[in-house]
Amino acid sequence: MQNWHPSLSKALARLQAFAPRAGKDYARLRNHDFGPDHRDNVSALSPWIRYRILTERDVVAQTLSLHSATAAEKFIQEVFWRTYWKGWLEMRPAVWQHFLAERDQASDRLRQDSDQSALFKQAEQGQTGIAGFDDWARELTDTGYLHNHARMWFASIWIFTLKLPWSLGADFFLRHLLDADPASNTLSWRWVAGLQTRGKTYLARPDNIAKCTDGRFRPCGLAEQAEALDGPEPPPAQAIPQAISQRRADFSGQVLLVTPEDLHPESLIDGRRRPARVLVAVPDAFAPDWPWGEKARAFIDDGVDDTVARLVAMDLPVTRLDSLANEPLQKLAEAHGVQQILTPYAPVGPVADRLAMLERALAAGGIALERVRRDWDERAWPHARRGFFPFRKQIPQLLAKAGLSQ
Numbered sequence: 001m002q003n004w005h006p007s008l009s010k011a012l013a014r015l016q017a018f019a020p021r022a023g024k025d026y027a028r029l030r031n032h033d034f035g036p037d038h039r040d041n042v043s044a045l046s047p048w049i050r051y052r053i054l055t056e057r058d059v060v061a062q063t064l065s066l067h068s069a070t071a072a073e074k075f076i077q078e079v080f081w082r083t084y085w086k087g088w089l090e091m092r093p094a095v096w097q098h099f100l101a102e103r104d105q106a107s108d109r110l111r112q113d114s115d116q117s118a119l120f121k122q123a124e125q126g127q128t129g130i131a132g133f134d135d136w137a138r139e140l141t142d143t144g145y146l147h148n149h150a151r152m153w154f155a156s157i158w159i160f161t162l163k164l165p166w167s168l169g170a171d172f173f174l175r176h177l178l179d180a181d182p183a184s185n186t187l188s189w190r191w192v193a194g195l196q197t198r199g200k201t202y203l204a205r206p207d208n209i210a211k212c213t214d215g216r217f218r219p220c221g222l223a224e225q226a227e228a229l230d231g232p233e234p235p236p237a238q239a240i241p242q243a244i245s246q247r248r249a250d251f252s253g254q255v256l257l258v259t260p261e262d263l264h265p266e267s268l269i270d271g272r273r274r275p276a277r278v279l280v281a282v283p284d285a286f287a288p289d290w291p292w293g294e295k296a297r298a299f300i301d302d303g304v305d306d307t308v309a310r311l312v313a314m315d316l317p318v319t320r321l322d323s324l325a326n327e328p329l330q331k332l333a334e335a336h337g338v339q340q341i342l343t344p345y346a347p348v349g350p351v352a353d354r355l356a357m358l359e360r361a362l363a364a365g366g367i368a369l370e371r372v373r374r375d376w377d378e379r380a381w382p383h384a385r386r387g388f389f390p391f392r393k394q395i396p397q398l399l400a401k402a403g404l405s406q
């Protein structure tokens with residue numbers, strides 16, 4: 001079974017092992033879920049990529065060192081799905097807030113409906129009697145990972161067969177996935193439900209499940225139709241918030257605050273622009289609103305340790321930060337004679353919300369919190385205004401700008 005240890009070295013080892021299969025093999029077999037002990041047909045890299053222990057750029061660069069862009073087209077497109085979802089949500093942050101509100105309302109309704117509440121518990125515990133669905137529920141809670149196709153089947157059965165609220169399913173995923181991600185998770189659940197691409201739903205079919213699980217599961221009694229759920233139109237795209245672009249950021253003599261949204265600071269800082277101090281915030285610094293489950297917390301906690309160790313090895317002065325209280329941060333900035341703290345841009349989600357609070361508190365003391373956006377996101381996000389199809393057309397150009405064309 002795949003072991004996700006949150007260190008960069010383990011991530012690179014998995015990337016190296018998988019990269020030879022990222023070409024035609026991936027395109028042919030990626031939709032198959034052969035079970036938790038057979039993950040060779042997919043990368044299983046998402047927990048590392050999610051927190052940017054491994055950057056998308058490095059994943060694509062390693063892939064293109066072994067395959068042509070045409071042979072690896074499918075895999076590279078999948079890597080860009082994450083970028084696309086993030087950019088889409090960045091332009092419509094209200095969709096994340098709407099999900100949170102809907103989840104809370106659905107939880108309240110559940111408390112008053114004993115039948116639905118019992119079904120919800122059975123679904124979470126993998127006791128519905130539906131082949132495959134129950135196994136994926138247990139796999140998710142046991143391992144923190146599900147294959148992409150299993151996520152699609154699970155969400156579809158949750159919504160259209162069990163008729164449970166989609167927002168509670170999305171929340172169940174967020175509480176157990178190692179790669180729990182506001183954009184990829186919320187927007188994928190919305191997509192299955194027919195809320196994202198209006199009217200277009202995803203229906204899990206027994207034949208497809210049997211074929212793509214190598215006959216492990218052929219569930220009975222699944223919904224035969226998937227009528228799109230009702231919901232408001234997504235809001236129009238708004239401007240992506242301002243940030244300093246990676247190319248222009250100068251870290252020399254500055255204080256850099258690293259958060260769990262981006263645990264690879266060394267690729268942001270180049271040797272010539274060394275900060276005076278790097279602060280690495282642990283998940284507890286985001287309490288009491290830390291939203292992900294225990295597995296993700298433990299993963300990130302260890303990921304922070306690994307990040308700290310790598311920075312120490314680079315001779316950078318590092319502090320592990322257990323709290324985001326503004327006063328100590330302000331004193332630290334003053335001690336270094338700076339009037340700003342730099343931080344990698346955190347996309348829409350709880351970390352970004354917590355940073356916005358910190359920004360207001362620091363501003364009152366005359367210290368600015370400045371966000372630095374990676375070139376990868378800066379170039380790609382503006383193309384995520386509409387669907388993935390027009391976004392996908394930009395990929396060759398985005399690769400060229402990232403210095404990754406062949």
Ligand SMILES: Cc1cc2nc3c(=O)[nH]c(=O)nc-3n(C[C@H](O)[C@H](O)[C@H](O)COP(=O)(O)OP(=O)(O)OC[C@H]3O[C@@H](n4cnc5c(N)ncnc54)[C@H](O)[C@@H]3O)c2cc1C
Pocket residue numbers: 030042043044045046047049050078079080081082083085146147148149151152155173177179180181182184185186188189192
């Ligand atoms: C209902 C649902 C919920 C999801 N929730 C999350 C989530 O919370 N966090 C998360 O990281 N992904 C989520 N995904 C996307 C996708 O399922 C996972 O990223 C993928 O399964 C990770 O496995 P892998 O690394 O083996 O992927 P591979 O197939 O090896 O793909 C390579 C990389 O491409 C990216 N990727 C692949 N497929 C997608 C996709 N559909 N959307 C976005 N990025 C993708 C990931 O970074 C992945 O590591 C969700 C998908 C669905 C259908």
